[in-house]
Structure formats: C-alpha cells, structure tokens
Amino acid sequence: MPPLATAVRARLDKSMPVLREWQGRAGKLVRRVASANPYIVDTAITALVWLALSVQFIVPRPEGLPYGSTTSYFLTCLCALPLVWRRRFPLMVLIATNIPMAINQMIDGVGQPLPYAGLIAAYTVAAVSPLRQRMVMNGLAMVVIPLAVAANSNGAREYLFTFFTYFGAYALGRLQNNRQERALAVEARAEQIELTRKAEADRAVVAERARIARDMHDVLSHAVSIMIVQAEAGPVAVRRDPERAERAFDAIAASGRDAMTQLRRMLGVLKEEEGDAVRVPQPTIGDLDALVAGVSATGPRAELTVTGTPVALDADVQVSLYRIVQEALTNVVKHARASGVAVRLDWRGDVVAVTVVDDGVGPTVGDGRGHGMISFRERVAAHRGRVDFGPGPGGRGFQVNAEFPLAREERVVAG
Template identity: 35%
Template sequence: MHRLNAWLRGHPMVVDGAWASIVLFLFAVSNDTNAGSYRLTSILTALLIALLMVVRRRWPDVTVTAALLLGLAQVAANVDPSGSSIGYLVFVYTGAAFGRPWISRLALAGGLLSGPLTVHSFHKTSDGGPPGGNSFWGLAFTSALLSTPFVLCWAWGRLTRVRRAYLVELEDRAERLERERDAQAKVAVAAERARIARELHDVVAHNVSVMIVQADGAAYVMDNSPHQAKEALATIASTGRQALVEMRRLLGVLRSADAAEEYVPQPSVEELPELLEQVRTAGLPVEFSTSGEPRELPRGVELTVYRIVQEALTNVRKHGGPNVSARVAVDFGDRDLNVLIEDDGRGSTDEQLARGGADGQGHGLIGMRERIGMVSGSLDAGPRPGGGFRIRAVLPLKTAK
C-alpha cells in the first residue's frame, strides 16, 4: 500500500485522469435532452473540462484560467450546467492549493460568482431579460447556497497548501538537522583524532626518551659496571612494558565498550609521584611539592595535569643539557589549580621551546596549549631569569556550593 501511494504521488496525472473519467461518466448519465448543435456544445464542454482536469496539477495557473474562461463562455452561450460542471469545484480547489497567489484569488472570485451566474442562467426569461418570478432575497439565498461548495473547496485547497508547506518545512528542517549531525560527527572525529595524537605523542616521547637515556647509560657502563648496566636494561624493559600498557589503554577507546572496560583508567595527579620516580631513575633529579588542600578533580583536569608534567619533564631531559635538575609544584587553590614546572638547564630547551616546541616539530607547547584550552585554562611558558625554562599552567576548578 505504501508503494502504491508513493507511485500515485509520483504520477498525479493518473489520479487526475481517473477523476476526469468520473466527471465524464456523470455527464453521460445526466438528463441532457438537448439535441443538435446545442447537445454538441455540451459534449465539447464536458470534454474540455475533463482534459483540463487531467493536466491541472502540471499547469495549475493555465488550467484554472482556462476553466474560468470556459465557465464564462458556457454562461454566455446559454449551455445549461450538467454533471460535468462538478469539475469546476476541482478547479477552484486547484487554484487555491497549487496556483500562484493571484490565481488563488481568481479561483475564489470565480467560486463566488458561480452562484449568481448559475441563478442567472436558470432564471432568464424567454426574451433574454433579467431574472424574474422570485424575490430578491430568495435569489440571493439561492446564489449563496450554490456558491458555498466552491468556497468550501477553495478553503480546502488553502488548507492543503498550508499543510504541504508545513511538510516541506519539516523535511527541510530534518535535512538541516541531518547535515548538522553529520558535521558535528566529523568535528567529533577530528577532535578524537587530535586527542589520540596528543596522547600518543606524550606516551611515545616520554617513554622512548627514558629508554634511550637508559640504553646510552647501559652501553657506557657495560664493561666497567655490569651490575649498573643490568639495572639500566631492567629499567628499559619496565619502561617499554609501561608504554605498551598506556598505548593499549589509549587504543582501547577505538574498540567496543566491552573491550575498553578491560583497560585501567587514565593517569591522574595521584600518579605524579610514580612518574617523577621514573624520571629520577632515568637520571633527572626532580623536586616535587604540593600545597593547598588536595581534593578530587575532574577527569579532564587530572589527565591534563599529568600529561603537561610528563611532556615538560621530557623536554627537560631532551634539551636541558648536562647536570640539569627540575622542580614540579602543584598548588590546590580555592578556584583554580596551579602547576609549575621549571628547570635550571643551559641546553637548547629555551631556544627550542621559545620557537614553539621541544620536539623539533612544534608539537610540544602546541599540545600543551590544546590540552589547557580544553579545560578553559591558561598556559605561560618561557625562559627563566638566570637560565632554564619555566612552564606555569592555571586550570580553573568548580567551587563547591
């Protein structure tokens, strides 16, 4: 049934042709006793009405205008209304539903005139004089009664036009919402890719740099101190396993929800001591201090703090030069969280970071700023007075009510 309705909507001339056949049938069974050329005129009028009905939705303006002219010609030629005259109701509906505004008004005017013209046609005297034999109010009532079906058809057509416009608006709105949904999905995918890229950069840069430092140290003491070389290799293995765990945890978000539940939560501020201990094991002295009242933080802030500290210490280890040391301070304020990472290095850290990144490709500070921006925070990075480099991050916190 749905397919049939869809096919009929796509072929309106078939439906209109069926209605035209009904009009011709009504004309055939009507009591038309005229003979000769007068009857031929009635037949021709019925055929024209049926033909106009078939094409009414393809050319509504032309059809309604032609039907109005045909009706006036029928009155002028004294052709009595017959069963085919019901088609004029369809033309009034067509003008209101499918025609231009002026055609709609023309159809309404024709419908209002149909009653008086019909009364005039039926009540003419034999000599062609004005109507007579009835009171004025009786003729007015009859005219209004005959015009009522035309006015109702016109109102039905207007309702159809409004309903069709409403449906078109709904379809357009649905399309816009679908386009917006697709656009939001693309933005979400791009944001997720950027987040994964940042996570991979942090994980790989930190752990690989630790492994490189330990490998260089093991090669240096391999002959003179095999025990230290063995410890360095153990650190390399432990760091590699930790990197694999973090990468699996990160890539787990790309899998199903069931698979993602197998991975541990993202790192937080509470895991900073473990990170600093790993950095110290790699040969970088780091001081760590906290102030204020520690409390539970949003997961986005927790991960941001951890990754910023991790990235900053990786930069110190890469570019701080010999005998460099660092300090990490976390201050829990009432309205914000302050994170300070600074070093006293004399290497290339200042120069490279000041140019936009510590990884040689400008991703260090850019990634930090993106992370800070996601939690509506601010980042200040630059050389320290007297040497070294300083990174200060301020992350706003929601105050308890």
C-alpha cells in the same frame, strides 16, 4: 452509571480497536496516494470526474425531462479532460473546464448537479498558484458566477449555493497549501537539525582525534626519550657498573611496556573495540609519583612536592594535568641537560597549579619544544585555565606553570 450508558460504553470499547485499524489503513492509503506519480493521480481524478459527469447521460431520466444529446455529452467530457494538467497549468485548466460548461448551458444541454471539474480546478488554483493568479480567479468568479446564475434560474437560492460551493473549494485549497507549507517547514527544520547534529559529531570526532594525537605524542615522546637516554648510557655502564647497566635495561623495558599499554588503549578507542585496551584507565594525578620516580631513576634527579589540601578532580582535568607534567619532564630529559628537576603540585582553593622547573641550559632556538608548548596551551585552554613557560628563576633552566580552575563541586575535600 445507568445501564444504557454502560452498554454504550462497552460497545464503544469493543469497536475502538476496529476504528483504529481502519484509521491506520486509511492513513497508509492517503500517504501512498500522495507519494504516487502526480500525472497518474490526476488521470485517475479525471476519470472519476468523467464518470460522475456521465451519470446524467447513462441513468434513465424521469418522464418529462429530455435526454442529453451527443453534443451535450461531448461538451461535458471536455470539461473533465483538462484536469490531467491541473497542477502544471492550474489557471488555464480552470478556464478550459468552464468554457465547455458555458457553451453547454447556452445550447440548453443537460446540466449537472455540481460543476465537479470547475470545483476541482478552483481548488487546485487555490492550493498551488501564486497570489496573483488566485486574485485573477476570484475576480473572474465575481463576474462569471452572477452571469451564469442569472442566465439559469436567477434565484437567490442558486446564488447562495453557487458562491458557497466555490468559496468552499477555494478554502479547502488554501488549507491544503498551508498544510504542505508546514510539512515542508518541518522537513527543512528536521534536515537542518540533522545537519547540525552531523556537524557537531564531526567536530567531536576531530576534537577526539586531536586529543588522541596529543596523548600519543606525550606517551611516545616520554617513553622514547627515557629509552634513548638509557640506551646511550648502557654500553658505558656495562663496562664500569654492571648493576647500573641492568637497571638501565630494566628502565628501557619498563618504558616500552608502559608505552605499549597506553598505545593499545588508544588504538582500542580508535577501533571502537571492547577489549582490554579500552578498559585500561586513564592516568590520574595519583600516578605523578610513579612518573617522577621513573624519571629520577633513569635521568636527572626529580622530586615531587604537594602543597595545600587536595580535592576531587574531574577525570579530564587529571589527565591533562598528568600529560603536562609528563611532557615537561620529557623535554627536560631530551633538551635540558639538567641535573635536577622539581615538580610542585599546589592546591590553592580556587585553582590547582602545577610547576615543573629544571636547572638545565634553559630555552634555545630550535630545541624541539614547539609541539609540547602547543600541547600545553591546548590542554589548559580546554579547561579554561592558563599556562606560561620560559626561563627558570634567575634566568637559569626552564619552567612550566599551569593552572586549572576548580569547579564549585570540586572544591569539596575528597574523602
């Protein structure tokens, strides 16, 4: 690289941080002005225009040129004054700024290098007014500008300059209008996205509360049912079989401890705490053996049979499958008056199915199983599975059948 180019490159590298700093300051100033009270901003603009128009009357003029009269200065000030209301009445302000200018020209008053007030008023109409008012302004411009130039110099140069400045102000106003519309569209979209995100978060909260409510129902219903059965059998067993009574009381204590552990975990999730309750793992299909054994030890005889080749399942599927078995066994203990219940877990390639069948009295009207049936449907529907329930084989007892489809990655045999 040539030495001159290297020097220029080094100088630019040194000046870039300063330029970025000034750019940031300018951006902050623009944002601060844009967020200020519109009347304060417009009053400041009016004052600046008035100062610019007053230069011709304050600065000494070259020899041979007349000084401005008091009437001419008064008319010039009148050109700037309406700008205070430019946003509220843009088209009327445009007309109000041009009338004193025309009168000043008729009396041959001191002119201005640029029609500052008229250009700002034209810019405002283009930026904030509807299409009809903009068309009226452009129609008036096509008539007034040629007449004013013809009354002044009637030269081609002045025609070109006047039309250029007018349409330049109009184009800047339309650009500002488009920028504001884009900004409003972006803000509206961001607001809509935020509302959508909040709605999704609310739906997620409702779904999570429903899930926790189902889990609490299953946990409490199962534990309390076991405790009631054992508590009712305890007094009889104390007199006839003390060892059996002791086992019953142990089962009551174990059910209570298990329920408390799971409730602490659920309440910990609700409170969003990071304690031990949150870290207690959710039940899995590996816990079915203990669940069935607990029922068999304290109530009807229960057996678990597994067929097929087990595969890895998502944690959510395992929790739902476990809770369905738990609720079905709870219903057996509470309502079936059964002597035995069979739980079968069947791996069938594309689905995993679970069946709970008892040999009790079967379904009866008002037997209290309604909430559990709803829970079955909700849990299975969450995983696009299916569930059915009703009388057992030969019309005896009650059975629950639930199937969960396996995702493609779940069909790989668990190592």
